[in-house]
Amino acid sequence: MCSRYLRISLVGPLWIVTLLALGGCQREKRQFQSSPVTESGPMQVRTTDLQAGQTTPLQPDARRALYENNAYNLSEGKRLYQWFNCVGCHAHGGGDSGPPLIDSAWRYGGEIEQIYATIQQGRPNGMPAFGGKIPEQQIWQIAGYVRSISGNLSRSASPGRNDEMQTSPPEQLMEKQPPVTSSPAATEGTQK
Amino acid sequence: MTPFEHSVLDVAGVQNAYIHTMWTVLLGICALMYVLVLGFLLWALLRARRTPDPVRPAESTGVESALYAWIGLVIVGLFGITITSYAVDRAIFAAGQKSGLALEVTSQQWWWDIKYQNDDPSQSFHTANEIHLPVNVPVTISLRSPDVIHSFWVPNLHGKQDLIPGRDTDIHLRPTRTGVFRGQCAEFCGAQHANMAVYVFVESQQDFDRWRAGQLQAATAPTGSTAAQGRDSFMTSACPLCHTIRGTDAAGVTGPDLTHVASRASLAAGALDYNRGNLAAWIADPQGIKPGNHMPTVGLSPQDLQSIAAYLDGLK
Numbered sequence: 001m002c003s004r005y006l007r008i009s010l011v012g013p014l015w016i017v018t019l020l021a022l023g024g025c026q027r028e029k030r031q032f033q034s035s036p037v038t039e040s041g042p043m044q045v046r047t048t049d050l051q052a053g054q055t056t057p058l059q060p061d062a063r064r065a066l067y068e069n070n071a072y073n074l075s076e077g078k079r080l081y082q083w084f085n086c087v088g089c090h091a092h093g094g095g096d097s098g099p100p101l102i103d104s105a106w107r108y109g110g111e112i113e114q115i116y117a118t119i120q121q122g123r124p125n126g127m128p129a130f131g132g133k134i135p136e137q138q139i140w141q142i143a144g145y146v147r148s149i150s151g152n153l154s155r156s157a158s159p160g161r162n163d164e165m166q167t168s169p170p171e172q173l174m175e176k177q178p179p180v181t182s183s184p185a186a187t188e189g190t191q192k
Numbered sequence: 193m194t195p196f197e198h199s200v201l202d203v204a205g206v207q208n209a210y211i212h213t214m215w216t217v218l219l220g221i222c223a224l225m226y227v228l229v230l231g232f233l234l235w236a237l238l239r240a241r242r243t244p245d246p247v248r249p250a251e252s253t254g255v256e257s258a259l260y261a262w263i264g265l266v267i268v269g270l271f272g273i274t275i276t277s278y279a280v281d282r283a284i285f286a287a288g289q290k291s292g293l294a295l296e297v298t299s300q301q302w303w304w305d306i307k308y309q310n311d312d313p314s315q316s317f318h319t320a321n322e323i324h325l326p327v328n329v330p331v332t333i334s335l336r337s338p339d340v341i342h343s344f345w346v347p348n349l350h351g352k353q354d355l356i357p358g359r360d361t362d363i364h365l366r367p368t369r370t371g372v373f374r375g376q377c378a379e380f381c382g383a384q385h386a387n388m389a390v391y392v393f394v395e396s397q398q399d400f401d402r403w404r405a406g407q408l409q410a411a412t413a414p415t416g417s418t419a420a421q422g423r424d425s426f427m428t429s430a431c432p433l434c435h436t437i438r439g440t441d442a443a444g445v446t447g448p449d450l451t452h453v454a455s456r457a458s459l460a461a462g463a464l465d466y467n468r469g470n471l472a473a474w475i476a477d478p479q480g481i482k483p484g485n486h487m488p489t490v491g492l493s494p495q496d497l498q499s500i501a502a503y504l505d506g507l508k
Contacts, residue, residue, distance in 0.1 A: 032479040033489060079486075083446040084433060135430055135488045163357070 027157050030072045041136055045117040047108035049181055061113045067144035068112060069154040074171075077145025078159070080138050086146075089126065092168045093149040098126065101149045102168060103177060110152070110179025115143040151176035193457055193465040196391060197348050198374040204394065205349035206287050206366040214280040221269045228265070288364030291332040295323065299335070299342035299355045299377065302384035302485055303448055303461040308404070309334075317407050318436070320448030321461045323375075324393045326400035330366045340382065346375035346392050354379060367394040374462070383484035389462025406508075410439025411451045414503050422503025425496040430488070437507065447487065454507045460485070472501035 042061055049055055067073050081087065089098030099107060108118045119139050122129030130139065147153060151174035158171040168174075203209045294309040306323055310316040325331055335344055337355035344363060345352040348371075353363040367373075377388035395403065414420045423440070426432070432442035438451040456466050463482050464470040476497055478487040492500065 030484065032483045132428070133430055133433055135490050138488055 027069075027071045029070060031066070041116045041120060041139065042113045045109070045113050047114055047117070047181070058109070058111055058113065060111075061116075063140060064112055067140045068147065068152075069157050070144075071157040071159070073141045074145055074148055074153065074157055075159060076138075077141035077143070077148075080134075080142050081145055084130075084134060084142070086142070092166055094167065101146055102174075103150060104180045106179045106181050109181050110147065110150070112140075112143050112147055115146050116140060119143060148174075150174065150179075152179065194372050196372040196374045198376075200347040202348055204367055204369050204371060204373060206368060207284050207350040207364065208348060209368070210280045210283045210287070211351055214276055217276045218273060221272055225265075225269060287330070287366060288332070290330045291364070292329040293325070293331040295331060295333045297323075297333050297335050297344060297355075297390075299337045299344070299381075299388075301339050301382050302377070302388040302482070304388070304390045305448065306390075308407075315408065317438075317451075318449040319407060319452065320456070321389070321458060322391050322393065322456050324395060324400055324403050325365070325367055326397045327367055327370050327394050329397070330364065333363050333365065335361045335363060341379050342377045342381045342388070343379035344375065344390075345378035346373050346390070348373040349392065352378045367392075370394045370396060372457075384461075384463075384482050387461055387463040387482050387485075389458070391457055391462070406455065407452055409452075411437045411507050414506055416502070418499050419503045419506050422496075422499035422501070425492070426500050426503055429492065429496070429500075430490045431500070434487075450504060450507060452507055454505050460487075468501055468505040471504060472497060475500060 042059075046056070046058055067077075089096055090101050093102035094100050095102075099105075104110070106114070108114055108123055116139055118127065119134070119142060120129065120131040120136075122131075134142070144153070148158060148171045149168065151171070153171060155172065161170045161172075197204070200208070200215070201212070203212050296307040296309055298305040298307070304321050306319045306321075308315075308317055308319075333344070335353060335355040337357045339357065341357065342355045343352045344355060346365075349365050349367055350363060353361055355361060371394055373392040373394065375390040375392055377385055381388065393403075414423045426437075427441055432440075432444055434444040434447035436443050436445060436449045436451065438449070442450075453471075454466070458464065459466050459470055459474050460478070460482055464474060474481055474487075475490070475492070477489065478485060479489055
């Protein structure tokens, strides 16, 4: 009797720990090749709440989870953010000649679909269009990382610390700041 | 791919010659001791078969003096190894004091960026995964890593030297004979660690000067309409965001310099031999050939793919 209880009390937690550990595998799942090979993205995305009549909600894209909750895609996005010189205008999130990405204010929407569209199509006053320049899968990865700068990411997928010195705090320590879409006119000139 | 050598024992550099001496001494001493130990063991086994003689006293077997001799032999052997090691270390250090050529090698996941340094900026240039060296000229290679720890190892020329992020290291070589020597990253650095080779071409001074003069040139203009079409496709797609072709608008620095890509012997750090077919295959499906590497699959039309391959194949 005693050994049976002992066995149950040991095996039970072991199973739970194993299942939890296996659950963590999703975090690191690496999809090197986008599927289909030429990935696409949302082409027409609402970027503002200003709309005549009733507001139509944003249609979430099916790939949202893949690019927001996966540690590999987020770290690749972080790498590409450096490589493609997003830092040149947006700094490490604090903003420079481009708007800051570390806060909750978004001129053209802060959902991943909207950020994808912004990178792909470009926006007035300086944001270049990278569509046809950066492959679509990489735009998704960058969009996922850009959201993580303001803490909008799955905690289980976020990197704990930076390998090198960086001016912004690690994504895991960022306070989550849900996006607030404001019109460019409203954001222009406001000092936050 | 031209035939290459990849062996510690086929000495092709001054430094490796010293290391080879050390290796030979170590092997000789250890082999001698090994044979002696086995010999004594055999002798003991054979001797034990004899029936013990109750009259003969035990102390006259000579075991004690044999033990003293053994201790002496161990001391002499260890001193031999220590002195050789010290002398070899000094000799390697002294050999690295002179330098006739300066290179800067940056290891990336998973390829090597090679920069030929010169005080005159117009005389320095980048290439990738391929080092050309003149024979009998001492060379200093500064090693740098922006991502993880790698290790530079060309076994025919020298031992290993780690590349550590945030710390500059260097290695000194002096090749003593011509040939093609394969090098390999010798510190596990991620998914494609195995596909991270570097080829060292040791040539005569004349051949090296000719190669260097060729590499210093800007990229050749495309000949033929397909190649010209390819250049336009290259410049308007994702390629120039990461790659440089000197003499054109392409000036990205995160991928290998492609100015003279068609003059190299291999592609993707030794993953493929260089030829136009492999080049097109690599552009079409880099993740199938080397999964996890940082070259993305770019959605190119078949016409664009073929014309870009034709353009790059002209960059000798």
